[in-house]
Amino acid sequence: MSKKSNEILVAVAGQPNSGKSTIFNCLTGARQFVANYPGITVEKKTGIYYYKGDKVVLVDLPGTYSLTSYSLEERVARDFLLHENPALILDIVDASNLERNLYLTFQLLEMDIPLVIALNMKDVAQRRGLQIDTDKLSRQLGTAVVPTIANKGKGKEELRQAIWETYKNRNSNYIPFCINYGKTLEPILTSLKKQLSENQNLSKSYSTRWLAVKLLGNDSEAQKLV
């Protein structure tokens, strides 16, 4: 294996205030540095750490509520996921605000990139009387779910382990989660997906189902891709 194949590019995504940067700092420690990408006013931070001999490169994306193309932050986050080929996404979910946060999680799952979920602020959720069945969540979404309390450094090693394992198993057991859009929309999506699959350039670079969903939503950036 070449040296490059051991570099794991991980995109850190999540809604605003879910603790993305706290987890980012927690995982990368003192080695963290800040990088400005030209042409974009929204900053992406890059940091590295080593785990079991592999170099893990984390990119802290701007916080977004969803991944449409309405705001600059959303476009920055989405363009990175679409064009920079991250090996996996680390999705930071605020456990005390699970329902709203899962909305973004589903959009990320739809992009067909392996996902690891950090269920952050577990202590806050517990204080509010919420008990979350992480095993069940993990089974239903088909992803690793790691409870964390990032500001206290809890769950750090488990998260590193989960990222590493998801990366190692990326080709074997990854079954993308699929949202069923119901009787009205599914036939349209299927036929759209079929048409998109005929274009090899498109189907090589993007999830055709994801593109079909976005086109159906009249998404301007997705329209530019086709």
Next chain:
Amino acid sequence: MTLDELEPGQECYVVKVNIGGVIGQRLLDMGFIPKTRIKVIRNAPLVDPVDLLIKGYHLSMRHSEAKGVEVTLL
């Protein structure tokens, strides 16, 4: 009726979001979908913004934006 007409303490269900564009999309992203329950908590001293409880979290918004949300009283 629309969300801006509610008094603090009143609760409602979302019927429809009548604004489009960036704000409309953001509202949908944040959980303003039909049948979602909303409670009006309080108004700021000078009326705007209004503090709402939706899906277990607090959200502040302008009355002009709340006007775009069609609701039915609980």
